[in-house]
Amino acid sequence: MDSAIVRRPGAAYYAQFICDDWDVQSPPRAIRDVLEELVLAKEACSPTEAAERASELAPHVRRRLEQVERDMQARNEPVPFAFNPSTADFLQGWSYPQPGDPPPVARLRRQRAAMKGVGAFFDHLSSREFEVLCCRFLECMGATGIRTTPTSRDEGIDFYGRVLASDITGLPAGFPGFLSRIGFWLVGQAKHYRSSQVGTPDLRDISGAIALARGKAYGRASDRYPDLELRACDPVLALFITTGRISSDAQRLGERSGIVVVSGAALSAYVCETVSPSTDSAEIEEHLRTWLAPA
Secondary structure (H helix, E strand, O other): OOOOOOOOOOHHHHHHHHHHHOOOOOOOEEHHHHHHHHHHHHOOOOHHHHHHHHHHHHHHHHHHHHHHHHHHHHOOOOOOEEEOOOOOOEEEEOOOOOOOOOHHHHHHHHHHOOHHHHHHHHHOOOHHHHHHHHHHHHHHOOOEEEEEOOOOOOOOOOEEEEEEHHHHOOOOOOOOHHHHHOEEEEEEEEEOOOOOEEOHHHHHHHHHHHHHHHOOOOOOOOOOOOOOOOOOOOOEEEEEEEOOEEOHHHHHHHHHHOOEEEOHHHHHHHHHHHHOOOOOHHHHHHHHHHHHOOO
16 A cells, blocks of 8 residues: 655744744743654654654754844844854744843843734734824834825825935925935835735735836726826835735845835834833833824
């Protein structure tokens, strides 16, 4: 009789699972011990077999995690884990306090410890509230004339605004006058995904929507964005902001196309580090609720 071949998860699977599920405040744990628990949960095997499998996987998973760490740092993504300074065979949460941390780093660790709570807050927002939140981030970037688009049939653009050199240089109006004509548009999509992953089709949507908006080519007879005047040579920075994760292909497309892709984790880190002076997730959430309240 032919026996079915059962494919077991490999090092790449377990490394990604650890990265996605790791608690930023976790104390140091041996990678082998973490893997033993995961193998027992994911594979049909005995505790003895799980221990042997974990020992076999551990060095491969560690190398994968080292690569994941380098890739995330290159993209300026917050890394949820860190290798223990004493031995690379142990993982810990990035926010786990380290003896000898300089004060700025220690504070940053405390701020990022609130990321999980902030991420949960994002998950419970409505899609419209999330679009408003994205508009608040445009305000932080110095944009003016910020708008959200209609909730239905928005033609692929959820929010937009414009940054003018005269607004961010701090120089008085009219000095010099040409600064009032130098600027760029911030145009983006806000995708409120709780658990799904953003793929390349999502990024192609915003790219195509901007190209069509530049030519005022819409599926409806009315102008969907009356304040969005994209002239032929106006520079546009495309933004794609989500509460979810970004696939590796979408990350690559964003880097090669110039679309700024912001994941839920990066958004949470930004809030924790810059939006609120507090390091307590409940206080940060209250600050965000005030932020989202109508003026």
